[in-house]
Each structure stands twice: as structure tokens, then as C-alpha cells.
Amino acid sequence: MEESRQDMKIDSGVYPLYDRVRQDHAVSVYIGEQNKSMKALHYTEHSFAHVGIVTRRTYTILTTLGADAHETDLALCAGWLHDIGNIVNRVDHSQSGAMMAFQILNRLGFPPEDIAPIICAIGNHDEGNGVPVSRISAALILADKSDVRRSRVQEADERKFDIHDRVNFSVTESSLKISPAHDSIDLSLAIDTRYGEIGEYFEIFMDRMLLCRKAAEFLGLAFHLIINGQTLM
Numbered sequence: 752m753e754e755s756r757q758d759m760k761i762d763s764g765v766y767p768l769y770d771r772v773r774q775d776h777a778v779s780v781y782i783g784e785q786n787k788s789m790k791a792l793h794y795t796e797h798s799f800a801h802v803g804i805v806t807r808r809t810y811t812i813l814t815t816l817g818a819d820a821h822e823t824d825l826a827l828c829a830g831w832l833h834d835i836g837n838i839v840n841r842v843d844h845s846q847s848g849a850m851m852a853f854q855i856l857n858r859l860g861f862p863p864e865d866i867a868p869i870i871c872a873i874g875n876h877d878e879g880n881g882v883p884v885s886r887i888s889a890a891l892i893l894a895d896k897s898d899v900r901r902s903r904v905q906e907a908d909e910r911k912f913d914i915h916d917r918v919n920f921s922v923t924e925s926s927l928k929i930s931p932a933h934d935s936i937d938l939s940l941a942i943d944t945r946y947g948e949i950g951e952y953f954e955i956f957m958d959r960m961l962l963c964r965k966a967a968e969f970l971g972l973a974f975h976l977i978i979n980g981q982t983l984m
Contacts, residue, residue, distance in 0.1 A: 759811045761827065765820065769806075769827035771859055778832065778855060785837035792841060795903035795919050797834050806830030808894035808927055812936070813886065815929045816970060825865060826887040828856070829872040833891060836873075845881060849874035878958040882965070889966040893974075896959040897927040897938045899952075914951055921947030935973040938963065942978055949978055960984060 764770070772778055786798035809830040813823050832855070836848025849870040856866045872888040875881040876895055883889035904920045906912060912920065924941035938960075942949060953960075960976055964984065967974035976984035 759807065759814065761807060761810050766824040766827050768824045768861065768865065769831065772828045772831055772855070775855065775859065778835070781835040781838050781851070782831075785835055789837055789841070790905045793906060793913065793916075794841070795915060796905055797837055801898055801903065802831050802834060804898050805833060805891070805894045808897060809887075809890045811927075812890040812893060812929065812970070816886075816933065818886065822887065825868050826872070826890055829869045829876075829887055829891050830894060832869070833873050833876050833895060843879075845874050845877040845879075878962045881962065883962075883969040886970060889969040892966040893927065893936065893963055896956075896963050897925065899940060899956070900925050912946075914947075914955055917947040918952050918955060919947075921945075921952075929972065933972070935975055936967050936970075937975045937977055939977040940979075949983075952978065953983075 761769075782799060782802060786796060789795070789797045806827055807830075809826050810823060813826050818826070829852075832848065832852045834844065834848060835851050836844035836846065839847040839851070852870050852873050853866060856869060861869075868885060868887055871885060872891045875884055875888045876891045878896070881888070881892065883892055899919055899922045901920050901922055904912070904916045906916050909920075921942045921944065922940050923943050924939075926939045927936065928939070929936050940952075942952065960974075963976075964974040974984065975982055
């Protein structure tokens with residue numbers, strides 16, 4: 752099993768802003784088309800499976816920590832839209848995605864008070880220049896950077912795997928869980944070292960894990976990375 756059993760199901764009809772974004776035709780087109788670009792560039796999957804997992808994990812984090820329905824609704828919108836900037840270019844995709852999201856949300860009639868926290872979270876979700884500046888942005892960072900799994904690999908030929916493919920393909924199970932005391936959040940991975948070594952994971956994901964630590968701290972949590980039963984952070 753690749754996705755955490757702890758990821759909560761989002762109740763239908765409870766989050767009206769998210770429902771409008773998720774059902775918007777243009778948004779669906781942008782999500783699908785940006786992943787075509789990612790596949791052409793030999794990146795891992797960034798399509799509906801990824802945004803779905805990120806959205807559900809964002810929801811799980813915030814609801815577990817007691818967020819109200821409106822803050823959660825805004826966070827769900829950010830999760831669903833967070834990678835649309837890849838359709839412009841992978842470089843600075845968080846910033847271009849935030850500007851695209853502004854145009855979409857403005858067209859849908861969202862008030863500025865709702866647009867602002869959504870585009871702030873999108874613009875700050877990437878490890879290249881992102882910073883956890885709000886609860887929504889912190890939850891989105893943790894949800895996004897924890898999505899490491901075998902099915903994200905889009906290259907069918909194992910002989911052509913690069914280091915990102917090997918590391919993602921090596922992950923046979925992934926979970927992101929907040930402790931019962933609500934004082935820590937654990938990213939637990941099971942890695943098949945026949946395909947990727949633990950050292951390779953750190954080689955390509957260290958910046959992401961450090962950003963996760965900052966995001967967890969913003970939420971008042973300690974961040975732990977656990978690989979094959981060993982706590983490494």
C-alpha cells in the first residue's frame with residue numbers, strides 16, 4: 752500500500768469553495784496538461800493522483816489540529832491548485848501557479864479575503880523559495896513533500912530510471928501521521944533498497960525534508976523522518 756491509511760476522506764458538500772475549484776473545467780485541463788509537461792521532462796507524476804493525495808493530507812493535517820471549516824476549505828483549494836504553474840514552466844512553478852490561481856479564483860468570484868491565503872500557500876509550497884508563512888502553507892508543504900511513492904514514476908523502462916525515479920520506485924509504503932498528543936508529525940517510508948538506497952533519498956530530498964521540519968515547527972510540531980523503521984530526522 753502506497754498511500755497512508757491515515758489520510759482522511761473529504762466529506763462531500765461540506766467545503767463549497769473546494770467543490771467549485773475541483774469541478775471547474777479549466778482547472779482540470781491545467782492539471783492534466785501540466786503533467787504532460789512533467790512527463791516530457793522525465794519528472795514524476797504531478798497529475799490528479801498527486802493533487803488528490805496532497806489535498807487529502809492537507810485536510811488531514813489541519814482538521815487533526817482543529818482548523819475550522821472555512822480555513823480547511825481554503826486549504827483544500829490550495830492543495831488542488833498547487834502545481835498548475837508547471838504548465839508555464841517547472842522553474843518557479845509555485846509563483847506562476849499562484850498567479851494562475853489568482854485569475855481562476857477571481858473568475859469564480861472568490862473574495863480577496865479568500866484568494867489571498869490560497870495564493871500565498873501555493874506561492875510558498877516549493878523548497879526552492881518557499882517558506883511556511885501560514886497554517887495553510889505549512890500543511891501544504893508537509894502534504895506535498897511527503898508524497899513519495901512507486902506509482903509516481905512515469906518512466907516505464909527501468910533501464911532509463913534516473914535517481915528521482917529510483918528513489919520514488921523504491922518506496923513501497925508511505926504514511927504521514929500526527930501523534931496522538933499532537934506534538935509531532937512522522938513521515939514513515941518503507942524503502943526497497945534493491946531499487947534505491949537511503950543515501951540517495953537524502954541526496955535529492957534533503958532540502959524538502961528541511962522545509963518539512965520548518966513547516967512542522969510553524970504548526971507547533973516536531974518533524975520525524977522514519978525509513979525502514981529507523982528515525983533519521
